[in-house]
Amino acid sequence: MKIICTRQNLIQGVTTAQRAVSAKNPLPILSGILLTAKDNKLKLQATDLEMGIQCVVPCTTQEEGSIVLPAKYLSEIVRRLPDSPIQIESNQGTNVIIRYGQSEITINGFDAEEFPTFPKPQSKNSLTIPEEELKEYLRQILFATLSDENRPVFTGVLMEILNGTLRLVTTDTHRLAMREIKDSSVDNDINIIIPGKTLNELTRVIGAADQQVTISLGENQIIFGMEDTLLISRLIEGQFPNYRQVIPQGHKTRIRLKTKDLLEASERASLLARVGTQIIRLNIEEEKIILTANTEVGRIHEEVPVYLQGESLQISFNAMYLIDALRAIGSDNIYFDLSGPLSPGILRPVEGDDYLSLILPVRTT
Amino acid sequence: MKIICTRQNLIQGVTTAQRAVSAKNPLPILSGILLTAKDNKLKLQATDLEMGIQCVVPCTTQEEGSIVLPAKYLSEIVRRLPDSPIQIESNQGTNVIIRYGQSEITINGFDAEEFPTFPKPQSKNSLTIPEEELKEYLRQILFATLSDENRPVFTGVLMEILNGTLRLVTTDTHRLAMREIKDSSVDNDINIIIPGKTLNELTRVIGAADQQVTISLGENQIIFGMEDTLLISRLIEGQFPNYRQVIPQGHKTRIRLKTKDLLEASERASLLARVGTQIIRLNIEEEKIILTANTEVGRIHEEVPVYLQGESLQISFNAMYLIDALRAIGSDNIYFDLSGPLSPGILRPVEGDDYLSLILPVRTT
Structure with missing residues (x-):
């Protein structure tokens, strides 16, 4: 050569x-x-x-x-x-x-x-998504994967195509994130699990404006084709949990708030919690959330303005889960839907119904 | 409060x-x-x-x-x-x-x-230096200090005032750096060793344009006074080596070269040497240095254009020492003065005679 x-x-x-x-x-x-x-x-x-x-x-x-x-x-x-x-x-x-x-x-x-033979792309189905959009979709869901290799299904991302709707879903059993892309061009139904690691690397390769990613599926492999670059990955075998069962359909409490307000308050609360537990308590009232945390380092009392519909409520969350979800949501204003202190909370952008993330609360006495 | x-x-x-x-x-x-x-x-x-x-x-x-x-x-x-x-x-x-x-x-x-009583500044002598200048002087010499706390003298910076000339000198016994500041305003002669750690922190605090640092000396302490900030440090006890004995007065070989050329070639050579030894060999000829290194990873052969005065020469150095010295010198063109394969090499800016750094060669067979 x-x-x-x-x-x-x-x-x-x-x-x-x-x-x-x-x-x-x-x-x-x-x-x-x-x-x-x-x-x-x-x-x-x-x-x-x-x-x-x-x-x-x-x-x-x-x-x-x-x-x-x-x-x-x-x-x-x-x-x-x-x-x-x-x-x-x-x-x-x-x-x-x-x-x-x-x-x-x-x-x-x-x-x-x-050098091992490079897997030959052999594709049955393919669809294309603009690079910038796919990068943002992945950013919105990858945070909720598990890194524990002993439970491979939870380290992956469910890619489901059902009746022409593409869904990307992740869960680590404590939280879940889902992104819907409605204008899928694939007719066949698909249900595969892509390694989170693969998609993390993909987000580092893509992002060019006006470029498309072509996603092709083969036997137990997925291929992402960019202009000069090809990324091929095996799929994860196993059954992804039934995410539809987990997502509550209604809610008793809906609050609307600025993402930044709750994010910054949660970040401050988590500073105090570095050593011990990451539990923060939310007292949801008529016009505000009172967010409190109490650790050996000190305690915090924050007030975050909200619009409340429905019942007031006391509920506790792991601060890191709340922070991850608020950072990922990519929307300035959100709804936070709740149904009692032991039911999961659901975060959605105020505009659009194609994204949600879910967090299980922490039981406190 | x-x-x-x-x-x-x-x-x-x-x-x-x-x-x-x-x-x-x-x-x-x-x-x-x-x-x-x-x-x-x-x-x-x-x-x-x-x-x-x-x-x-x-x-x-x-x-x-x-x-x-x-x-x-x-x-x-x-x-x-x-x-x-x-x-x-x-x-x-x-x-x-x-x-x-x-x-x-x-x-x-x-x-x-x-809280322990903060040492009270008690100064006998003081001088002032513009913040930007002092920061650059310190950058030029601090690299040659030792971090081994067991030999405290070499972790410090000699500050000497003699006949109105201020000198800052560092050495780790393999190399030495010296900066002269001629217009010192202190009459008394001074010979103290300031901890390198103190001066490293000082470089992070200073640097504002049009601001002065006031340096005051007390019993076994030094005080750096900035606009809103005061840094007080103990001094290091002991005898700094006689740097004058170490610096050769003449040279048999003088080469003039672009700092960037030798720096980049040395950096590439040191990439190959990461695992094993950091030795690079310089073959100094009429119009070029041939720089070579040979390690288990591979070998490099670089040619760096120079102007030679005096004898041609073969000499070896630790690549990291050469890189540190070339990064610190702060001048686009330098003289590199040598007196044989076992004598120290001296780097000086082409313009000005108020800075030099010295590196001991490596004996190779």
Whole structure:
């Protein structure tokens, strides 16, 4: 392999592919990025065997071929190269020479033959979503996934298409977030669980204005196709909990409030709770919530103005869950619907009915 | 104590005083900031018994008095308060109520009586230096201090005034940095060692344009006076090494080069050396340095253009020492003076003779 590439294109390709390299992978070859040069295109691929990322950048191919280079060193070196044309040439064996100006770096790579076969996209269904929109939808729901790998279903995101409506749902059993996208273009019904890790990496790759993500589904795999980048991931097997059963249909108390008011009060309350419990108590009255917390560090009494419909109420929440939900909701004004001190609270934007998140209260004596 | 203060003034006072709070101090009272209100001024003081910082901000004093509040919580709370007038009132005992809008936080403080007496500034000599200049001088020398507390002299900065010339000198025995300030206004000769930690904190407090730092010396203490802030520190006892003996007077080889060229080449070389040794070899020739490094990760060959006067030379350095020195020098073009492969190298700005740094080479076989 022998190519010439700009520093900027190399950085983009390496940074993108590197997202699929797992720091804790036991196989040395998986710490590398597979570079393949052909037809004036440099393809960079990496995988942790669960997720794979492929990025294609333009180059001048002087000699076709492929090589695997250690992702960490490649990325650090490329970042520090001068802004001049960069030549990469694989030498005898797995040695690779990176030339720039009058200088050169030789690093040891791996044989491309040893790199695991990159999963071939084989898609049955596909739909497209604007990158910016998908990024925001994911931001609104990913916070409610679990990080405990022993319960894989809860580390994932349910993607359900039913009667033309796409729903993204997450839950860690204490809270739940759901986003609906009504104008789905897929006819078939679908019910799959996508790893949260995959979607977290996806949010770091997407976001360009006026670009679309094409989502394709294969046997036990999902493919996200962007302009120069492809992200392939296995799906999580198992049964996602029946979220419809969990979401209460009515409410006895509805308050309308400014997201910022309750968020900032909860953030202050949680400062005091760092050491002990994160419980905050909400006294919901006619025109205000009185938010209180009492810890060994001190105590807080906050008043947040609200409009109340229905019954007044006392209820307690884990401050961190409330903070996460308020940060994610992406709306200046919200409804907070409640049905008693032991029933879940539901947060919805005042405008639109395509998002909600649910938090279980904390039982206090 | 009962005061009203703006959020901005409180943040400034708390952030400044907090720099003297040591995270690992065993005395609980020293995790606090002493607040004293008098004459519409709020004085905030903190100390780790080696260094003390005092900051005065305007307030409305409703009741004179003083209290000690935990620095960590106070700082986090103040940052998250709304931008409205903030009232701080010490209640019964050591309880303190922080009121803002319709809300309040109560935290537990300490009795002001328990706070160690803040060292009283007692100065014999004083000189003034513009804040921006002192900040840059300190940046140029602090990198060459040692962090090993077992050899206290090398963790400090020699401040010497001799015949009207002020010199700041640091060394960790492998390298040395020296800055001269010629227009010193002090007549007496002075030779003291200031803790590097103190000066590091000082660089974070100073830097305002058109402001002066007044440096005063007392018995075994030094005081830095800024507009609203006072930093007091003990001095380090001991004998600073005779730096004059270490600095060679002549040279056999002088090269002139662009700082950026050698810095970037050294940074790239050090990327390969992360795991093993940090040794880089310089082959100094007529018009270029050939910089090479060879590690288990790979090898690098860089060419840096130079103007050579005198003998060509092969010499090796620790890449990190070279990088630190090149980053600190603050000049686009430098002289690098050498006298053989086992003699120290000296870096000087091309313009001005008031700064130099010295690096010992590495003996290679």
